[in-house]
Amino acid sequence: MTRRHGVLFIVNDDAELALAADADGVHLGQADLPLNEARRIVGKSMLIGISTHALSQALKAERDGADYVGVGPVYPTATKPGRQAVTTAYVAVAASQLRIPFFAIGGISPATAEEVLAAGARRLCAVSAVVGHADPAAVCVTLKRSIERWEAEDALRRSQSLSIAENAKRTEAARLGKTEETLNAPAVGTSEAPNAAGTGIPLLLNGKRTWCESVSLGALAGALGLAGRRVMAELNGQAVPRADWDAVPLCPDDRVEFVQFVGGG
Amino acid sequence: MSSAETLAKALGKGRASLDRAAVRHDEPPSKYDRQIRFAPIGAEGQRLLGRSAVLVAGVGALGCALAQQMVRAGIGTVRLADRDFVERGNLHRQSLFDEADAAASTPKAVAAAARLRAINGAVGIEPHVVEIGPANVGALLAGVDLVLDGTDNADTRLLLSDACFAEGIPFLYGGATGSAASAASLVPGHTACLRCLIGGEDEAEAGDNCDTAGIVGPAVELAASLQAAEALKWLSGNRAALRRTWITADVWRFSLRETRLPAGRPACPYCGDADKSVAREPDRLDSALEATVLCGRGTIQVATGGALEPGACAARFARRGCRILAANDYLVRALTPCGATLAAFGDGRVLVRGAAIVEDDVGEAIRLCRTYVLEGPDEPEKEELH
Numbered sequence: 001m002t003r004r005h006g007v008l009f010i011v012n013d014d015a016e017l018a019l020a021a022d023a024d025g026v027h028l029g030q031a032d033l034p035l036n037e038a039r040r041i042v043g044k045s046m047l048i049g050i051s052t053h054a055l056s057q058a059l060k061a062e063r064d065g066a067d068y069v070g071v072g073p074v075y076p077t078a079t080k081p082g083r084q085a086v087t088t089a090y091v092a093v094a095a096s097q098l099r100i101p102f103f104a105i106g107g108i109s110p111a112t113a114e115e116v117l118a119a120g121a122r123r124l125c126a127v128s129a130v131v132g133h134a135d136p137a138a139v140c141v142t143l144k145r146s147i148e149r150w151e152a153e154d155a156l157r158r159s160q161s162l163s164i165a166e167n168a169k170r171t172e173a174a175r176l177g178k179t180e181e182t183l184n185a186p187a188v189g190t191s192e193a194p195n196a197a198g199t200g201i202p203l204l205l206n207g208k209r210t211w212c213e214s215v216s217l218g219a220l221a222g223a224l225g226l227a228g229r230r231v232m233a234e235l236n237g238q239a240v241p242r243a244d245w246d247a248v249p250l251c252p253d254d255r256v257e258f259v260q261f262v263g264g265g
Numbered sequence: 266m267s268s269a270e271t272l273a274k275a276l277g278k279g280r281a282s283l284d285r286a287a288v289r290h291d292e293p294p295s296k297y298d299r300q301i302r303f304a305p306i307g308a309e310g311q312r313l314l315g316r317s318a319v320l321v322a323g324v325g326a327l328g329c330a331l332a333q334q335m336v337r338a339g340i341g342t343v344r345l346a347d348r349d350f351v352e353r354g355n356l357h358r359q360s361l362f363d364e365a366d367a368a369a370s371t372p373k374a375v376a377a378a379a380r381l382r383a384i385n386g387a388v389g390i391e392p393h394v395v396e397i398g399p400a401n402v403g404a405l406l407a408g409v410d411l412v413l414d415g416t417d418n419a420d421t422r423l424l425l426s427d428a429c430f431a432e433g434i435p436f437l438y439g440g441a442t443g444s445a446a447s448a449a450s451l452v453p454g455h456t457a458c459l460r461c462l463i464g465g466e467d468e469a470e471a472g473d474n475c476d477t478a479g480i481v482g483p484a485v486e487l488a489a490s491l492q493a494a495e496a497l498k499w500l501s502g503n504r505a506a507l508r509r510t511w512i513t514a515d516v517w518r519f520s521l522r523e524t525r526l527p528a529g530r531p532a533c534p535y536c537g538d539a540d541k542s543v544a545r546e547p548d549r550l551d552s553a554l555e556a557t558v559l560c561g562r563g564t565i566q567v568a569t570g571g572a573l574e575p576g577a578c579a580a581r582f583a584r585r586g587c588r589i590l591a592a593n594d595y596l597v598r599a600l601t602p603c604g605a606t607l608a609a610f611g612d613g614r615v616l617v618r619g620a621a622i623v624e625d626d627v628g629e630a631i632r633l634c635r636t637y638v639l640e641g642p643d644e645p646e647k648e649e650l651h
Contacts, residue, residue, distance in 0.1 A: 238527060239457070263417065263418060263422075264326075264443075265325050265439065
């Protein structure tokens with residue numbers, strides 16, 4: 001049936017069953033059989049995925065040859081009661097550290113999807129929100145639209161970073177021009193603004209030209225999923241104490257850097 | 266009055282407990298000739314260095330590099346504090362240790378002190394095999410002019426920053442992970458403290474560490490060099506030359522960024538004017554067993570609350586069916602029948618490693634300590650022997 005509809009069929013936990021059913025893959029939990037054993041059973045061509053609850057588990061899965069990992073539970077979920085949520089902080093770190101695909105899972109619904117996508121996920125997994133809804137198909141379509149919107153912005157950002165020198169020139173031109181012109185955007189270019197409403201402000205965020213809708217440094221950190229993480233924030237060359245983040249407004253063309261705290265020694 | 270007493274007096278700290286016997290300053294000038302020829306230091310700067318005392322907090326990769334720089338530069342007293350012992354996996358980046366130290370599981374502070382004394386016998390080296398914590402941070406800071414950060418975790422750094430700002434002692438932060446290096450001079454009265462900059466939330470996500478991202482030696486040496494240069498400025502009478510910035514660098518992709526540090530935050534009890542009495546009192550360990558997951562190391566540290574005499578510990582390990590892996594004056598390491606490795610330190614801490622604690626199972630670590638380390642009836646864990 002899945003083959004007829006062109007979707008993948010992944011068997012949960014049981015590698016032998018996956019093999020017998022000629023499935024496309026098998027999905028393991030942390031407590032199930034080890035990845036290398038599962039690989040031995042199912043062979044090279046079958047997909048193997050594994051649920052992870054911390055970066056160390058995900059990196060280990062990547063090293064051990066997993067094709068994808070689950071990242072979660074992002075929020076507390078009724079599907080796995082009592083399991084502590086990993087929050088979007090883990091999603092953000094997974095997005096920056098993993099080379100293999102990952103699915104964000106756990107408490108994901110159209111209401112929470114934006115936050116999870118903002119943290120860097122581009123693959124979502126939902127159980128309760130879909131099967132517990134009167135119109136499961138509509139929920140799926142909504143989630144899919146959200147993902148596609150973020151993917152479109154990714155593509156836009158990639159094309160922008162290719163023309164970063166050009167952007168720098170335009171930023172300089174905008175600085176020389178009037179502030180209102182900068183705010184009204186034509187001097188900086190309209191096609192680059194990802195938000196149709198045009199309410200965002202242009203920033204240089206960690207060296208990349210970005211449009212942001214956050215009004216304060218604190219709100220931006222929150223939107224990036226950095227609120228609970230050990231990062232130092234810098235605004236126009238000066239570090240900003242964390243307690244002041246919410247009180248520091250963002251202005252057009254501010255240079256913002258979030259610097260990961262380097263903790264090894 | 267001995268020169269050591271003169272030093273303690275010059276430092277103006279009555280609580281100084283420096284290694285007096287080892288402090289000598291009658292060295293022939295030739296040893297530091299090239300350093301004295303460097304104009305900003307000169308003979309006067311060298312004299313000031315010789316009268317200085319520093320704490321190197323943590324003697325891992327950064328700590329080795331920092332301690333070596335300080336000792337070769339002729340700092341009067343270098344105090345070392347570290348909770349760990351040398352292992353083979355340290356040797357690619359921890360420059361004061363060798364294969365023999367790893368084979369003997371020598372505590373890092375002790376192995377480093379031996380090497381440093383051979384490098385420059387004129388410097389007073391004071392090794393302390395301890396975990397830096399609320400109970401001992403005051404004693405470790407007593408009499409030092411600045412603290413060089415060689416720790417590997419944010420909690421200990423925050424503890425040191427708080428204590429340094431309370432005492433008016435500069436805290437020179439350094440960090441290295443992967444190919445990234447960071448350093449910052451946090452100076453009471455001039456800059457914000459670490460807590461204000463990175464946040465003090467107990468639950469804050471730690472980010473990468475050496476176990477997830479690995480680490481390369483050049484990143485360590487860069488961070489330590491940035492810290493050491495600031496230390497030499499501060500101690501040799503060149504305080505105005507200090508860079509009051511946070512530096513982040515990457516030796517692989519190559520980048521170097523400098524961020525100005527803000528002044529102290531008025532509302533902060535450490536770097537501002539807020540009443541010091543509102544500063545949160547550090548939690549004290551009670552006498553019950555207390556376990557801490559050491560970030561990213563597959564290690565749980567259990568504080569047993571009392572001293573663990575290595576000889577008696579070794580005897581208990583042997584009686585309870587463990588294989589002794591190493592024993593020295595400071596610690597005993599043993600392999601339990603269930604495959605866990607326990608390192609019992611004289612100061613009462615036990616580092617627990619092995620498959621049993623992969624899932625950060627604190628309860629299991631405490632149980633292993635009760636079964637194999639603490640005094641009591643010898644009852645080997647039968648279910649674990651299969």
